Amino acid sequence: MKKGKIFDIQRFSVHDGPGIRTTVFMKGCPLRCKWCHNPEGLQAKLQIKYMEEKCISCGNCRVCQNSCHVFNDLHGYKRDNCDDCGECVKVCPSEALTVCGMEITTEDLMGKVMDDIDFYGDDGGVTFSGGEALLQASFVAECLKLCKIKGLHTAVDTCGYIPYEEIEKTLPYCDLYLYDIKSFDSEVHKKYTGVGNELILENLTRLDKEGKEIWIRIPVINKVNNTTEHMEKIAGFVEKLKCVTQVTLMPYHSLGKSKYETLGLKSNMDFDGKVSSENLEEYKEIFIAKGLTIV
Secondary structure (H helix, E strand, C coil), rough: CCCCEEEEEEEECCCCCCCCCEEEEEEECCCCCCCCCCHHCCCCEEEEEEHHCCCCCHHHHHCCCCCCCCEEEEECHHHHHHHCCCHHHHHCCCCCCCEECEEEEEEHHHHHHCCCHHHCCCCEEEEECCCCCHHHHHHHHHHHHHHHHHHCCCEEECCCCCCCHHHHHHHCCCCEEEEEEECCCCCHHHHCCCCHHHHHHHHHHHHHHHEEEEEEEEEEEECCCCHHHHHHHHHHHCCCCEEECCCCCCCCCCHHHHHHCCCCCCCCCCCCCCCHHHHHHHHHHHHHHHHCCEE
């Protein structure tokens, strides 16, 4: 059995593939998208999450050997000293301190997946997302294989910025790839995600030749790709792919901003990423005009 690190299991998901699904969120991501709404998945390690509004200043967390928790009437958390050992979590009665992430075996994860089997029906199944699921490709591949043995539909959500060999590990067991295209301009992509897009587009082209079903997902972000010209370029590229069965445009939202503070992180979203509904409708027409299905 292999072990992997996850930070959430979302049941009854209807946005990560066909039907009703269980989505497993893996820890670790090679990108640093400014608009990321899942900061729990950025780092591969387990982290301590602190929710100040739950703290009752009981003082139990003074058990910390690194003196991370200080009290001047109220609780203060000195994260610079923290090694994420989790000792403070064990003694926190209000769950103001919790561990973000868990290490899990393929067997234990499959047990959780199979708890939901009555809800999957003919179309549903399991999706591995993140973070970037394929940073733990060997673990994901083993889980996908077990899912296929149980007759479940399988999907992987990926940003594509990994060595193609990691994608290949999952090919025998994955029915559907949810593939992100964030920007068609490599310099823009690097500015807002930390990396260029050459490997991402190259991997997508190679994956398309494998004959696996692909859904393209495009986060629509103001200043990043919120122009007709940009969407025309993406649509022109996707139009040439043979295995893409649908495209989804996902408008920016800020629902994940509050998560950063609980992890001691700072959101890098320093501009308004919102796009108008009029823009979205205009962009949808661009893809439809090229014969692509928009969902």
